[in-house]
Amino acid sequence: MKKHYLLAPGPTPVPERALLAMAAPMIHHRTPQFSAIFKEAAQLLKYVFQTENDVLILASSGTGAMEGSIVNFFSPGDEVLAINGGKFGERWGQISEKYGLKVHWIKVEWGDAVSSAAVKEVLDANPAIKAVLCQASETSTTVQHPIEEIAALTKDRETLCIVDGITAVGVADMPIDKWGVDIMVSGSQKAFMLPPGLAFASISEKAWKFNESATCPRYYFDFAKERKNLGKDTSAYTPAASLIIGLREILLMIKEEGLENTFKRHDRLARAARAAMEALGMKLLAPKSPSFATTGVYVPEGVDGAKFVKYMRDTMGVTMAGGQDHLKGKIFRIAHLGFVDTFDMIIAISTIEMALTKFGAKIEMGKGVAAAQKILIEGFE
Amino acid sequence: MKKHYLLAPGPTPVPERALLAMAAPMIHHRTPQFSAIFKEAAQLLKYVFQTENDVLILASSGTGAMEGSIVNFFSPGDEVLAINGGKFGERWGQISEKYGLKVHWIKVEWGDAVSSAAVKEVLDANPAIKAVLCQASETSTTVQHPIEEIAALTKDRETLCIVDGITAVGVADMPIDKWGVDIMVSGSQKAFMLPPGLAFASISEKAWKFNESATCPRYYFDFAKERKNLGKDTSAYTPAASLIIGLREILLMIKEEGLENTFKRHDRLARAARAAMEALGMKLLAPKSPSFATTGVYVPEGVDGAKFVKYMRDTMGVTMAGGQDHLKGKIFRIAHLGFVDTFDMIIAISTIEMALTKFGAKIEMGKGVAAAQKILIEGFE
Numbered sequence: 071m072k073k074h075y076l077l078a079p080g081p082t083p084v085p086e087r088a089l090l091a092m093a094a095p096m097i098h099h100r101t102p103q104f105s106a107i108f109k110e111a112a113q114l115l116k117y118v119f120q121t122e123n124d125v126l127i128l129a130s131s132g133t134g135a136m137e138g139s140i141v142n143f144f145s146p147g148d149e150v151l152a153i154n155g156g157k158f159g160e161r162w163g164q165i166s167e168k169y170g171l172k173v174h175w176i177k178v179e180w181g182d183a184v185s186s187a188a189v190k191e192v193l194d195a196n197p198a199i200k201a202v203l204c205q206a207s208e209t210s211t212t213v214q215h216p217i218e219e220i221a222a223l224t225k226d227r228e229t230l231c232i233v234d235g236i237t238a239v240g241v242a243d244m245p246i247d248k249w250g251v252d253i254m255v256s257g258s259q260k261a262f263m264l265p266p267g268l269a270f271a272s273i274s275e276k277a278w279k280f281n282e283s284a285t286c287p288r289y290y291f292d293f294a295k296e297r298k299n300l301g302k303d304t305s306a307y308t309p310a311a312s313l314i315i316g317l318r319e320i321l322l323m324i325k326e327e328g329l330e331n332t333f334k335r336h337d338r339l340a341r342a343a344r345a346a347m348e349a350l351g352m353k354l355l356a357p358k359s360p361s362f363a364t365t366g367v368y369v370p371e372g373v374d375g376a377k378f379v380k381y382m383r384d385t386m387g388v389t390m391a392g393g394q395d396h397l398k399g400k401i402f403r404i405a406h407l408g409f410v411d412t413f414d415m416i417i418a419i420s421t422i423e424m425a426l427t428k429f430g431a432k433i434e435m436g437k438g439v440a441a442a443q444k445i446l447i448e449g450f451e
Numbered sequence: 452m453k454k455h456y457l458l459a460p461g462p463t464p465v466p467e468r469a470l471l472a473m474a475a476p477m478i479h480h481r482t483p484q485f486s487a488i489f490k491e492a493a494q495l496l497k498y499v500f501q502t503e504n505d506v507l508i509l510a511s512s513g514t515g516a517m518e519g520s521i522v523n524f525f526s527p528g529d530e531v532l533a534i535n536g537g538k539f540g541e542r543w544g545q546i547s548e549k550y551g552l553k554v555h556w557i558k559v560e561w562g563d564a565v566s567s568a569a570v571k572e573v574l575d576a577n578p579a580i581k582a583v584l585c586q587a588s589e590t591s592t593t594v595q596h597p598i599e600e601i602a603a604l605t606k607d608r609e610t611l612c613i614v615d616g617i618t619a620v621g622v623a624d625m626p627i628d629k630w631g632v633d634i635m636v637s638g639s640q641k642a643f644m645l646p647p648g649l650a651f652a653s654i655s656e657k658a659w660k661f662n663e664s665a666t667c668p669r670y671y672f673d674f675a676k677e678r679k680n681l682g683k684d685t686s687a688y689t690p691a692a693s694l695i696i697g698l699r700e701i702l703l704m705i706k707e708e709g710l711e712n713t714f715k716r717h718d719r720l721a722r723a724a725r726a727a728m729e730a731l732g733m734k735l736l737a738p739k740s741p742s743f744a745t746t747g748v749y750v751p752e753g754v755d756g757a758k759f760v761k762y763m764r765d766t767m768g769v770t771m772a773g774g775q776d777h778l779k780g781k782i783f784r785i786a787h788l789g790f791v792d793t794f795d796m797i798i799a800i801s802t803i804e805m806a807l808t809k810f811g812a813k814i815e816m817g818k819g820v821a822a823a824q825k826i827l828i829e830g831f832e
Contacts, residue, residue: 092693093471096640129512133671266692287551311648
C-alpha cells in the first residue's frame with residue numbers, strides 16, 4: 071500500500087467535495103436545474119477573476135481559449151507582439167501565425183522575465199501592433215512576467231493586453247480591471263482544482279470592440295456567440311456539464327476561503343519552496359522573478375533529471391514535473407497551486423531531500439524542510 | 452423523495468462504474484500510468500467505431516470535431532455538399548461557410564431522409580465537390596440518413612464522405628471501413644454514456660491525403676498533430692483526463708456486452724418506442740426512415756408541447772427532449788441510446804401515457820406499454 075501525491079503544475083489534486091459532486095448522476099444541460107448551476111458558476115468566476123467583465127466557459131483545454139483570444143479579435147495581416155520566454159509564450163505566437171497575423175517576437179531567456187522597457191520599445195517602434203500576448207506565469211520556466219507594467223503600456227494605446235493566466239488566476243492577486251488586462255485566460259486543472267477539460271476567458275469592453283471587425287475564421291471558439299449564450303445562462307455548444315458542476319463547488323470553496331487568503335496561502339507555499347531549495351544549496355531556474363505557481367530547480371551536477379523525477383514518482387509516489395523542451399532532464403518543478411497546503415510542501419521537500427540522497431547528491435536531509443517550516447508556520451495563528 | 456430519469460438524446464445516464472472511475476483522485480496526464488489508459492481507450496475506440504483507422508480523442512463537444520473535420524481537409528474556395536435536413540445538417544454547412552468553402556446545399560424536409568439519388572445528381576453535376584457532409588442520425592429530426600448509399604457514391608470519386616455519427620456510433624451497425632466512410636465523428640455524452648466534454652473523429656487514409664494540401668487555418672483542432680501524438684499514446688494538448696478514464700470503463704463495458712448485442716439492444720428499444728407510440732395513435736415525426744437513437748413524436752392537437760415536456764420533467768421526474776427550432780413545442784423525443792434498457796422504455800412510455808392523460812388527450816393508458824412489452828420481451832432468453 072502506497073499513497074500517491076500529485077504536486078505538478080496542473081493537474082492539481084481535486085478536492086473530494088468536487089469529486090463527489092461530479093460523480094452524481096448526470097443531468098441534462100438544457101434544463102433550469104443545470105442553468106442555475108451554470109449561472110452561479112459564471113457569477114463566481116468573476117469573483118475569482120477579479121473582474122466585472124463576462125468570463126466565458128469553454129469545453130476545451132486552455133489552448134482552445136488561447137486560440138479563441140486570437141481569432142475573435144484580429145484579422146489576417148494584423149500585427150501582434152508575442153513575449154516568447156518559454157513553451158507557452160511561443161504558443162501565443164504560433165497560434166497567431168497560423169491565422170495569418172504578423173508576429174513581432176521578444177525572445178526572453180528561459181528563466182528570465184520580460185522587461186516592460188523592452189515591450190515599450192517595440193510598441194513605440196510599431197504603433198500598428200494590436201496586442202501584446204504574454205503569460206502571467208510561464209509554467210515551463212517558472213517565471214512571473216510583469217503584467218501590471220505591460221497592461222499599463224497598452225492601456226492608452228489601440229492595443230490589447232492579452233494574458234495567459236492558466237497558472238495565475240486564483241493564485242496571485244491580479245486585479246485585471248484595475249490594471250487594464252483585456253483578456254485573461256485560464257483552465258480548470260490549475261488553481262481551479264478540477265480535472266482538465268474546461269477553459270475560461272475574461273474579455274474587456276475594449277476587446278469586444280476589436281471583435282466587431284475581426285475577420286479570422288472561427289466557429290467552435292466563437293466568443294460573441296458564447297457571450298450571447300452566457301447571458302442566457304448557457305453555452306453555445308454542449309457544455310462539459312460534469313466539470314461545470316465540479317466548478318461550482320470549487321468556486322464556493324474559494325469564496326469560503328476568501329480570495330485574499332487564497333493568495334496568501336499560495337504566496338506562503340511558494341516562498342517556502344524557494345527557501346527550502348536555497349537552504350539545500352540548490353540552484354533555482356528563475357530566481358529573479360519567480361512564479362507564484364511553481365518553482366523550477368536545477369538538478370545537481372551528475373544527477374540525471376529524468377531518472378530523478380521518475381524515481382520520485384514511481385518509487386516514492388510523489389509526482390512532480392520535470393523540464394520541457396531544452397530543459398528536459400535538467401530541472402524539476404515543485405508545484406504549489408490549487409488544492410495544496412502546508413503539508414504538501416513538507417512532502418515535496420522531504421521527497422526531494424531523500425531522492426537527492428538516493429542519487430548521491432551531497433545534501434543535509436531535513437535542512438530544506440526546516441527552512442520551509444519557518445515560513446509555513448505563518449499559516450497557523 | 453422522487454427518482455429522476457434521464458431519457459434525452461444526450462446526455463444519457465452515466466453507468467456507476469464510470470462515475471466511480473472518474474471520481475478517483477486525479478492523476479497526471481503525462482505519466483506512463485495515464486498513457487496506458489489513453490492507449491487502451493484509443494484501441495477500444497477502434498472496436499466501437501468498427502474501423503482500422505486512427506480515432507482521435509479531443510477535449511471539446513462534438514461540434515469541435517465537426518469543425519476539425521472541415522478545417523483539416525479543405526481550403527477556402529473548395530466545394531462541399533451539405534445535407535441540410537435538420538439543425539445539425541445545417542451546422543455542417545455553416546462551419547464550412549465560416550472557413551470560406553463554397554457550400555452546395557440539399558434541403559430536406561425535417562422528418563425526411565435525404566435520397567441518395569438526390570446526392571448523386573448534385574455530385575454528377577458538380578464534379579469539383581470534395582466532400583459530402585451528412586448525419587447518420589439527425590438528432591433534431593430523429594431521422595436516419597442512408598450513409599451506406601452515400602458512401603458508395605463518394606468511394607470512387609475524389610470526394611470524401613464525412614459523417615456526424617454523434618448519435619449513431621455505438622448505436623447501430625455501421626461498418627465504416629467497408630462502406631467507405633472517410634470521417635466519422637462522435638461525442639462522449641451519447642452512446643459513450645459519459646458526461647459531455649470529449650469528441651472523437653475516425654479518419655481514413657483517403658482523408659489524410661486531403662489533409663496534406665488543406666490550407667484552412669487550425670491550431671487547437673489540428674488533426675495531423677493529434678494523430679502524431681496518438682501514436683505516442685497521448686494528445687497534443689492537455690487531455691480531459693477524468694473523462695478519458697471514464698471512457699475506458701465504458702469501452703470495456705461495450706466490449707463485454709459485445710457490439711453486436713449493443714446494436715440489438717438499441718434496435719429493440721427503438722422498435723418498442725415506435726410500436727408503443729403507434730399503438731397509442733400518436734404521429735411519428737420520421738416514420739419513413741426513423742433514427743435508431745431517438746424517436747420523435749408529435750404532441751396531439753390541443754396539447755402544448757413545451758408544457759408537456761416540462762410537466763414530465765418537473766412533476767414526473769422524467770427528462771425527455773422537446774423539439775428544436777421550428778419544431779419547438781410541437782414534438783417530444785424519446786431517447787433510446789446509451790445506458791438504457793428495457794425498463795427505461797417502460798418508464799418512458801408509461802410516463803407519456805400518464806402525462807397525455809393529465810393533459811386531456813384521449814388515449815388508453817397501458818396500451819402503449821403493452822405494445823412495447825411484446826417487443827422488449829425479445830431481450831429475455
